[in-house]
Amino acid sequence: MDKKILIAYFSRADYNYVHDRLVNLAVGNTEVAARMIADLTGGQLFKIEPLIKYSADYTTCTEEAKQELRAKVRPPLSDYLPGITEFDIIILGFPNYWGTMPMPVWTFLEQFDFSGKTILPLCTHEGSAMGNSEKDLKSLCPGADVRKGLAIRGSDVQESKSKIETWLKAQGL
Protein backbone atom coordinates (compact mmCIF):
# COMPACT_ATOMS: atom_id res chain seq x y z
CA MET A 1 0.00 0.00 0.00
CA ASP A 2 1.23 3.48 -0.86
CA LYS A 3 2.34 5.62 2.05
CA LYS A 4 0.10 8.63 2.63
CA ILE A 5 1.94 11.95 2.69
CA LEU A 6 1.01 15.19 4.44
CA ILE A 7 2.88 18.36 3.48
CA ALA A 8 2.30 20.72 6.40
CA TYR A 9 3.99 24.08 6.08
CA PHE A 10 4.17 27.59 7.40
CA SER A 11 5.11 30.40 5.04
CA ARG A 12 4.72 34.16 5.04
CA ALA A 13 4.29 36.27 1.89
CA ASP A 14 4.75 40.08 2.09
CA TYR A 15 8.08 41.87 2.59
CA ASN A 16 11.19 39.74 2.87
CA TYR A 17 14.84 39.80 1.81
CA VAL A 18 15.63 38.15 -1.51
CA HIS A 19 19.33 38.31 -2.39
CA ASP A 20 19.81 41.21 0.06
CA ARG A 21 16.93 43.25 -1.38
CA LEU A 22 13.55 43.81 0.31
CA VAL A 23 10.86 42.39 -1.98
CA ASN A 24 7.08 42.19 -1.55
CA LEU A 25 6.52 38.47 -2.18
CA ALA A 26 3.10 37.27 -3.40
CA VAL A 27 3.91 33.71 -2.28
CA GLY A 28 6.35 32.90 0.53
CA ASN A 29 9.52 30.89 -0.14
CA THR A 30 8.49 27.84 1.86
CA GLU A 31 5.14 27.76 0.10
CA VAL A 32 6.94 27.67 -3.27
CA ALA A 33 8.92 24.65 -2.01
CA ALA A 34 5.78 23.02 -0.53
CA ARG A 35 3.99 23.29 -3.89
CA MET A 36 6.99 21.69 -5.62
CA ILE A 37 6.87 18.83 -3.10
CA ALA A 38 3.14 18.38 -3.75
CA ASP A 39 3.88 18.18 -7.51
CA LEU A 40 6.63 15.63 -6.92
CA THR A 41 4.86 13.41 -4.37
CA GLY A 42 1.12 13.96 -4.76
CA GLY A 43 1.02 14.62 -0.99
CA GLN A 44 -1.78 16.60 0.64
CA LEU A 45 -0.98 20.25 1.41
CA PHE A 46 -1.91 21.89 4.70
CA LYS A 47 -0.92 25.49 5.43
CA ILE A 48 -0.19 26.28 9.08
CA GLU A 49 -1.51 29.82 9.53
CA PRO A 50 -1.65 31.89 12.69
CA LEU A 51 -5.03 33.45 13.49
CA ILE A 52 -3.29 36.80 13.79
CA LYS A 53 -0.99 37.25 10.81
CA TYR A 54 2.52 38.60 11.20
CA SER A 55 3.02 42.15 9.94
CA ALA A 56 3.66 42.68 6.24
CA ASP A 57 6.55 44.96 7.20
CA TYR A 58 9.74 42.86 7.50
CA THR A 59 11.33 44.50 10.54
CA THR A 60 8.06 44.57 12.50
CA CYS A 61 7.57 40.90 11.69
CA THR A 62 11.04 39.99 12.95
CA GLU A 63 10.29 41.78 16.24
CA GLU A 64 6.91 40.03 16.62
CA ALA A 65 8.51 36.65 16.00
CA LYS A 66 11.36 37.38 18.44
CA GLN A 67 8.89 38.31 21.20
CA GLU A 68 6.89 35.13 20.62
CA LEU A 69 9.99 32.96 20.80
CA ARG A 70 11.23 34.65 23.98
CA ALA A 71 7.81 34.33 25.65
CA LYS A 72 7.37 30.73 24.38
CA VAL A 73 3.99 31.70 22.90
CA ARG A 74 1.84 29.13 21.08
CA PRO A 75 -0.18 31.36 18.73
CA PRO A 76 -3.68 30.06 17.88
CA LEU A 77 -4.12 28.92 14.28
CA SER A 78 -6.76 30.02 11.79
CA ASP A 79 -7.44 26.43 10.74
CA TYR A 80 -6.83 23.09 12.41
CA LEU A 81 -6.22 19.74 10.76
CA PRO A 82 -8.68 17.21 12.25
CA GLY A 83 -5.95 14.60 12.76
CA ILE A 84 -2.83 12.93 11.39
CA THR A 85 -3.78 9.27 11.91
CA GLU A 86 -4.25 8.62 8.19
CA PHE A 87 -0.75 9.92 7.28
CA ASP A 88 2.47 7.86 7.35
CA ILE A 89 4.89 10.59 6.30
CA ILE A 90 4.77 14.24 7.29
CA ILE A 91 6.88 16.65 5.28
CA LEU A 92 7.16 19.72 7.47
CA GLY A 93 8.08 22.98 5.70
CA PHE A 94 9.00 26.13 7.62
CA PRO A 95 11.30 29.15 7.44
CA ASN A 96 14.10 29.53 9.96
CA TYR A 97 12.86 32.20 12.41
CA TRP A 98 15.53 33.22 14.90
CA GLY A 99 17.27 29.87 14.70
CA THR A 100 14.24 27.59 14.94
CA MET A 101 10.71 26.99 13.64
CA PRO A 102 8.14 29.83 13.80
CA MET A 103 5.93 29.48 16.88
CA PRO A 104 2.74 28.61 14.90
CA VAL A 105 4.59 25.44 13.86
CA TRP A 106 5.07 24.61 17.55
CA THR A 107 1.29 25.10 18.06
CA PHE A 108 0.66 22.72 15.15
CA LEU A 109 3.06 20.03 16.35
CA GLU A 110 1.86 20.01 19.95
CA GLN A 111 -1.66 19.00 18.89
CA PHE A 112 -0.72 15.52 17.74
CA ASP A 113 1.03 12.31 18.70
CA PHE A 114 3.67 11.70 16.01
CA SER A 115 4.95 8.39 17.35
CA GLY A 116 5.42 5.88 14.54
CA LYS A 117 5.32 8.64 11.92
CA THR A 118 8.18 9.69 9.67
CA ILE A 119 8.90 13.42 9.60
CA LEU A 120 10.95 15.09 6.86
CA PRO A 121 11.85 18.68 7.74
CA LEU A 122 12.39 21.25 5.01
CA CYS A 123 13.66 24.64 6.12
CA THR A 124 14.11 27.79 4.07
CA HIS A 125 16.53 30.35 5.48
CA GLU A 126 18.86 33.24 4.65
CA GLY A 127 22.12 31.85 6.01
CA SER A 128 21.50 29.86 9.21
CA ALA A 129 20.30 26.67 7.46
CA MET A 130 18.35 24.35 9.83
CA GLY A 131 19.60 26.10 13.00
CA ASN A 132 18.17 24.34 16.08
CA SER A 133 15.01 23.27 14.29
CA GLU A 134 15.82 19.56 13.98
CA LYS A 135 16.69 19.31 17.68
CA ASP A 136 13.50 21.20 18.65
CA LEU A 137 11.42 19.07 16.29
CA LYS A 138 12.74 15.85 17.85
CA SER A 139 11.84 16.98 21.34
CA LEU A 140 8.36 18.14 20.23
CA CYS A 141 7.65 14.84 18.44
CA PRO A 142 8.93 12.02 20.66
CA GLY A 143 8.66 8.61 19.01
CA ALA A 144 8.72 10.03 15.48
CA ASP A 145 11.42 9.09 13.00
CA VAL A 146 12.75 12.57 12.23
CA ARG A 147 14.92 12.33 9.12
CA LYS A 148 17.82 14.57 8.14
CA GLY A 149 16.29 17.79 6.90
CA LEU A 150 16.84 19.80 3.75
CA ALA A 151 17.84 23.45 4.10
CA ILE A 152 17.27 25.74 1.11
CA ARG A 153 18.19 29.39 0.86
CA GLY A 154 14.87 31.20 0.47
CA SER A 155 16.29 33.47 -2.25
CA ASP A 156 17.13 30.37 -4.34
CA VAL A 157 13.87 28.46 -3.87
CA GLN A 158 12.64 28.91 -7.46
CA GLU A 159 15.75 27.06 -8.73
CA SER A 160 15.65 24.30 -6.10
CA LYS A 161 13.24 21.76 -7.55
CA SER A 162 15.94 19.24 -8.54
CA LYS A 163 17.59 19.55 -5.10
CA ILE A 164 14.22 18.84 -3.48
CA GLU A 165 13.62 15.91 -5.82
CA THR A 166 17.03 14.39 -4.97
CA TRP A 167 16.33 14.75 -1.23
CA LEU A 168 12.89 13.14 -1.55
CA LYS A 169 14.34 10.26 -3.60
CA ALA A 170 17.01 9.69 -0.95
CA GLN A 171 14.14 9.30 1.55
CA GLY A 172 12.52 6.70 -0.70
CA LEU A 173 9.83 9.05 -2.07
Ligand SMILES: Cc1cc2nc3c(=O)[nH]c(=O)nc-3n(C[C@H](O)[C@H](O)[C@H](O)COP(=O)(O)O)c2cc1C
Ligand atom coordinates in the same frame (compact mmCIF):
# COMPACT_ATOMS: atom_id res chain seq x y z
C1 LIG B 1 10.85 36.75 11.60
C2 LIG B 1 11.98 36.27 10.75
C3 LIG B 1 13.11 35.72 11.33
C4 LIG B 1 14.13 35.18 10.54
N1 LIG B 1 15.22 34.62 11.15
C5 LIG B 1 16.18 34.03 10.39
C6 LIG B 1 17.31 33.39 10.99
O1 LIG B 1 17.46 33.35 12.22
N2 LIG B 1 18.22 32.80 10.17
C7 LIG B 1 18.09 32.82 8.80
O2 LIG B 1 18.94 32.25 8.12
N3 LIG B 1 17.03 33.43 8.20
C8 LIG B 1 16.08 34.03 8.96
N4 LIG B 1 15.01 34.65 8.35
C9 LIG B 1 14.85 34.54 6.88
C10 LIG B 1 13.83 33.48 6.51
O3 LIG B 1 14.11 32.24 7.15
C11 LIG B 1 13.80 33.24 4.99
O4 LIG B 1 13.63 34.44 4.30
C12 LIG B 1 12.70 32.26 4.60
O5 LIG B 1 12.92 31.77 3.30
C13 LIG B 1 11.31 32.88 4.67
O6 LIG B 1 10.36 31.88 4.31
P1 LIG B 1 8.86 32.23 3.89
O7 LIG B 1 8.93 33.18 2.73
O8 LIG B 1 8.29 30.91 3.50
O9 LIG B 1 8.17 32.78 5.08
C14 LIG B 1 14.01 35.23 9.12
C15 LIG B 1 12.90 35.85 8.54
C16 LIG B 1 11.89 36.36 9.33
C17 LIG B 1 10.70 37.02 8.67
